[in-house]
Amino acid sequence: MSFRDRLLGRDRRSAQTARKRLQLVLIHDRAGISPGKLDALKDDLIAAISRHVEIDASNVHVSLRSERDKQRLVADIPLATSRARRRELG
Amino acid sequence: MTAKVVTITSGKGGVGKTTATANIGVALASLGHPAVCIDADIGLRNLDVIMGLENRIVYDLVDVVEGRCKLRQSMIKDKRVPDLYLIPAAQARDKTSVSPQDMIRLCDELRSHCEWILIDSPAGIERGFRNAIAPADLVLIITNPEVSAVRDADRIIGLIEAEGKGPGQLIINRLKPEMVKKGDMLGEEDILDVLAIELIGLVPEDDAVITASNQGNPVALNASSSAGNAFRDIARRLNGEEVPFEPLYDQQGFLKRISRLVRSGGDR
Ligand SMILES: Nc1ncnc2c1ncn2[C@@H]1O[C@H](COP(=O)(O)OP(=O)(O)OP(=O)(O)O)[C@@H](O)[C@H]1O
Numbered sequence: 634m635s636f637r638d639r640l641l642g643r644d645r646r647s648a649q650t651a652r653k654r655l656q657l658v659l660i661h662d663r664a665g666i667s668p669g670k671l672d673a674l675k676d677d678l679i680a681a682i683s684r685h686v687e688i689d690a691s692n693v694h695v696s697l698r699s700e701r702d703k704q705r706l707v708a709d710i711p712l713a714t715s716r717a718r719r720r721e722l723g
Numbered sequence: 724m725t726a727k728v729v730t731i732t733s734g735k736g737g738v739g740k741t742t743a744t745a746n747i748g749v750a751l752a753s754l755g756h757p758a759v760c761i762d763a764d765i766g767l768r769n770l771d772v773i774m775g776l777e778n779r780i781v782y783d784l785v786d787v788v789e790g791r792c793k794l795r796q797s798m799i800k801d802k803r804v805p806d807l808y809l810i811p812a813a814q815a816r817d818k819t820s821v822s823p824q825d826m827i828r829l830c831d832e833l834r835s836h837c838e839w840i841l842i843d844s845p846a847g848i849e850r851g852f853r854n855a856i857a858p859a860d861l862v863l864i865i866t867n868p869e870v871s872a873v874r875d876a877d878r879i880i881g882l883i884e885a886e887g888k889g890p891g892q893l894i895i896n897r898l899k900p901e902m903v904k905k906g907d908m909l910g911e912e913d914i915l916d917v918l919a920i921e922l923i924g925l926v927p928e929d930d931a932v933i934t935a936s937n938q939g940n941p942v943a944l945n946a947s948s949s950a951g952n953a954f955r956d957i958a959r960r961l962n963g964e965e966v967p968f969e970p971l972y973d974q975q976g977f978l979k980r981i982s983r984l985v986r987s988g989g990d991r
C-alpha cells in the first residue's frame with residue numbers, strides 16, 4: 634500500500650476489492666441482467682406500482698441477491714407515507 | 724482398460740490449459756497409468772511444443788477423423804515416460820474440420836488402449852470447446868486468481884452443467900503465495916466461495932514452467948519444481964488418492980519461504 638493510498642484512506646487490499654467486484658459481476662452474469670437493465674427494470678417497476686399506490690420513488694432499491702442455488706431479485710419499495718407526502722408538499 | 728476422458732478447459736485464454744494437459748499427462752504416465760493427450764485446439768496447435776514432440780509429427784487429429792491414417796499412426800509416443808502419447812491438432816485447418824461426434828467416436832476407439840485420455844480444449848465457448856467436452860467423463864476447469872479469469876470460469880461451469888457434463892473440478896493456476904498472504908491476490912478460499920465447485924489442484928506460479936516450455940520438458944518431469952509437484956498431486960487425486968492440499972502460504976511455512984527465496988535468487 635502506498636503512502637498516498639493511506640492518506641486517501643484507500644487502506645483496502647486489492648484482493649478484497651477483487652472479491653467484491655467478482656461477487657457483483659457474477660451476480661449479474663448468473664441472472665443474465667446487466668446493471669443497466671436492472672436500472673430500466675427499476676424504472677418500469679416504479680411506473681407500474683405508482684399506478685396503484687403512491688410510492689417514495691427516490692428511495693426505491695432494486696438489487697440482485699445471490700444465495701447458494703438461487704438468484705433473487707429484491708425490490709425495496711417504500712410507500713409514500715403521509716409524513717413524506719407532507720414533506721414533498723413543502 | 725477403459726480409459727476415462729478428462730477435458731481441460733477454461734473459457735478465458737492463456738490461463739494454463741495446455742500446460743496442465745501436458746503435465747497431468749506426464750504425471751499420470753510416470754505413475755504407471757497409460758495416458759493419451761489430445762490437442763483439440765485446431766489451428767492453434769501447441770501441446771506438441773509444450774510436450775517437446777513437435778519434430779515427430781506426421782499425422783494429426785484431422786487426418787484421423789478424415790480417414791487419411793489409422794488412429795495408431797497419429798499417436799506420437801513420448802520416450803521419456805512409459806505409455807504417454809500425443810495426438811496433435813491440425814495446424815492448417817479450422818475447428819469445423821472436426822465435429823463433437825468425431826471426438827466421441829475417436830475417444831471410444833482409444834478407450835481400450837489406455838487408462839486416461841486428456842483433451843486440451845481451446846479457449847472460448849464455440850465449436851472447439853464443444854468438440855473438446857463432447858467425449859468428456861470429467862471436465863477440469865482451470866482459472867487464474869484474477870477477476871476476469873474467475874468470471875469466465877463461472878460461465879464455463881454453467882455451460883458444462885447445461886451440457887450434462889457437470890459437476891466439473893477446479894484447478895487454480897499461477898497462485899503467488901506471497902501476494903495472497905499480503906492480501907493482494909485472490910486466494911483459493913475466495914475463489915471457491917464464489918464458484919461453488921470442487922477443487923482438484925492448486926498450482927503456484929513457477930519460473931520452471933517457462934524454462935520447461937523453452938526446452939519442451941514438462942515441469943512434471945522435474946522433481947524439484949513446485950508447479951510440477953502440484954501437477955503430480957492432481958494426477959494422484961484423479962486416481963482416487965486422497966492427497967491433502969499443501970498450504971501454499973501458511974504462516975509457519977517459514978522454511979519453505981526461505982528455500983524459495985534461495986532458489987529464486989532472492990528476488991522476493
Ligand atoms: N504455473 C505457472 N507458472 C508460470 N507460468 C505459467 C504457469 N502456468 C502457465 N504458465 C504460462 O502461461 C502461459 C499460458 O499457458 P498455456 O499456453 O498453458 O495456456 P492456455 O490456457 O493453453 O492458452 P490458450 O488459451 O492460448 O490455449 C504460458 O506462457 C505458460 O508458460
Ligand SMILES: [Mg+2]
Nearest residue numbers: 740741764769
Ligand atoms: Mg492452449
